[in-house]
Amino acid sequence: MPALADVVALVHGWYPPAVAADWDRVGLAVGDPAADVRRIVLAVDPVHAVVREAIGDGADLLITHHPLLLRGVSSVAATTPKGRVVHDLIRAGCGLLTAHTNADAPAGGVSESLALALGLTDLRPLVPGPTERLAKLTTYVPAGDAEAVRAALSAAGTGAIGDYDSCSFSSTGEGRFRPLRGARPAIGEVGSFEVVDEVRIETVLPISRHSAVVSALMGAHPYETPAYDVVEVAVEAAADSGAGRVGRIEPTTLAAFAATVAKALPRTAHGVRVSGGRGDRIETVAVLGGAGDGHLDDARGEGVDAYVTSDLRHHPASEFREHAGPALVDISHWAAEWTWLPVLRAQLAQSLGDTVEVIVSTTCTDPWDFRA
Template identity: 40%
Template sequence: MKNKVTNSDVFQLMEKWAPKQLAYDWDNVGLQIGSYHNPVTKVLISLDVMENVVDEAIEKGANLIIAHHPFLFKALKQVNIETPQGRVIQKLLENHISVYATHTNLDIAVGGVNDMLADALGIEKNDIIVETDREKLYKIVVYVPETHIDEVRESLGSSGAGHIGNYSHCTFQTKGQGTFKPLEGSQPFIGTENELEFVDEVKIETIIPKSILHQVISSLITAHPYEEVAYDVFPLANEGKRYGIGRIGTLKNKMDLNSFCEHVKKVLDVPALRVTGDLNKKVKKVAVLGGSGEKYIHHAKQKGADVYITGDMTFHVAQDAWQMGLAVIDAGHYIEKIMKQFTAAHLKEHLDKENIDILVSESNTDPFQFV
C-alpha cells in the first residue's frame, strides 16, 4: 500500500478476493461513480446504495461506499435530480463519495456471500451448486543466473505462483548454461559489449492461474537481475480452480424442517420466512443461494438437497419444487446483508496498518416489512 490509500488500492484488495471476471456477463461490477484515484479515509459497507445509505455516508464522513448490489445496473438515459436515482447521484458527486459494486463475483468467489451463508448456517463439506467458471492455468519458465535463484524463486512464490492444492512455492529447477552477446548500448548485468558470454543458469518452472499472471510477471522482472529477462509462458490443459454459484453441504445433525426454519431465522436475523414441504421432514443436506435463486431448484434437487434456501421464490416455481419433493425456504433477498460484516472484516484485516475507518452501514434497505 502507498502512504496515501486511493480507491484503486481498495478496489484491488476487493478484486483479489472477488475477481471481476467471475461476475455474470449481464452484471455491472466495479467502479460505479467516482474516481480510481480519489484518496480514501473512510469506507462504508452496504448491501445497497439508496438515499438513506448515502445520507449515512455523508453524516459519517465516508468517501467510499462498497455495495453488493450495483447502484447503476441499467443504462442511464438521463440524470434527473428530481428522481430518487438522480438525487442520489447528485449527493454522491457533491460530497465526493465514490461507489463500488461487488455483486455476482462476490456471490461466486471463495469466501464470498454464499460461503458466508453456508458457514453461518453450519453447512459442512460444501460444494458449489452450479459451476460457472474454471480458472485457466499457465506455466511460466524463467532462466536465472545461479547467484539469484533464491530471490527470483521467492518473488514467484510470494506473488502467488506455484500454488498446488495446499502447497505453495512449488517449482521445478534444471541447471544449464545460457549464452548471450551484449550489443552496443546495452547495460549488461554480466558480460562485456560485443563479446559472447556463457553463464551458469537455472531454469525455474512453475504454475500460475490466469487471474494473477501479469502481477507475477511484473514481480519476476523486478526481482530478476538481467536487463532483459528471458521467460516463456505456456497455456496448460490442466483444470484450474472451480467457481460457481450457490453452496450445498450437510448439517452436522439431522433436524426436522420446522426446527431448521427456526435455526435459519435466528442465524440470518429473519423475522419470518416462507417454506414449502412437510415441516416434520428430516433434513440433512442443505443448499443455499443468496439473492434470487429460483431458477436453480432443479440443480439443487439433482445435487441431492433436502432443502434449498434462497430468495424471491415465485408461486409456480415453488409448486414445482414442492411436487419434486424439494423443500424450499424463501428467506428473502435481504439475507445477503451478511456480506456487510464479512466484507468489513476482510478490509480491516488487509488495511490494518492504514489510517482508514471501515464502517458497516446501519441503514435498512429491505423494502419489505411483516405485519
C-alpha cells in the same frame, strides 16, 4: 492511509471483475482513485437512504453488492433517483464500488457467507465453477518503461493468481531492430540498427480480458509496434468456488431449522417461508444467495434435505415439490446477501488494519415494509 485505488485493487483481488456476468456492471462507479480512504461503509443496495447513512458516517467509500447503474441511463440529473445518489456522493467526496456477480461464487463470497451464517459445515459448491480459460501474455519493453507497462497491464486485468494480484515474471535481454522508411521510432533513427536493453514481461489474464489487455498494452508501450504474443493455458476450477454451497448441520426438524434461519438473518417483513413438513428431518442443506430458482434442479440432484434461497416463484416451486424435491426455505433477497457484509468487513479490516474504519450499514433496504 490507503488511496481509493488501493482499496479497489484489494476488493478486485478477492472478487475479480473478469468473472462477473457479461450483463453485470461492477467496479468503481463514483470516485477519484487518488483520494484517501479513512472510512468505508458496506451495504447491499446503493439507494438514497444508504447513501445518506454513509455520508452521515463520514465515509470516503461506499461498497455495495448491487450496482447503481446496472441498466443503461441517459441522465444522472439530480432530479432522478440515481442522479441524486451520484450527486450526493460526489458532493460528499464519497466513492462507490460494486462487487455483484463477481462476489457470488468465490470463497468468501455471498453464498459461502450465507452458508456459514446458517451454521453449515463441510462446504462445497452446489454447482462447481467452470474451468477458467486463461492465457499468458509475453511482451518486450525497454527497461525504463517496464514498470509503467506492468502497471497498465495489471489495471486491465492481468496478474491475478489465487489470493494474489499484480503477478508477473521478468527477465532481461537485448532487443534488436532497424526502423524502415515510414516508421516513427520511439528509440533510434530510420535506417539505423538499434540494440536496446529490454525486459521480457510475462503475465496471466482471463481470456475474456484479451481485448482490454491488448488495448492497454498498446496504450502504455512506447514502441509504435510492440512485440507480444498471447497463448492460452489450462487452469482447473478452484475447488472452493462455484454457484451456491452445500453443507451439513446437526440433524434437526424442518421447523427447528427454519427457526435457526430466521434467527441468523436480519429481520424483514418477508420473513422465512417454508415448503415442507414441520417434522421433516434436515441434515444436508443447499443454499444460494440471491434469486435461486434457476438452481432448483441442482439442489434436487444433490439429494439435499432442504434448499435455502430467495425469490422463489410460484410455478417453479410448485413443480419442484410435486417432483419430490427437498424442502424449500425462501428468504429475503436482501437478508441473504447482507450476510456477506460482515465477511467483507473482516477481510478489509485484516488487510487495512487500523488505518481504515469499516462499518456495516444498519439500513434495511429490503423493498417490503410490512405484512397486512
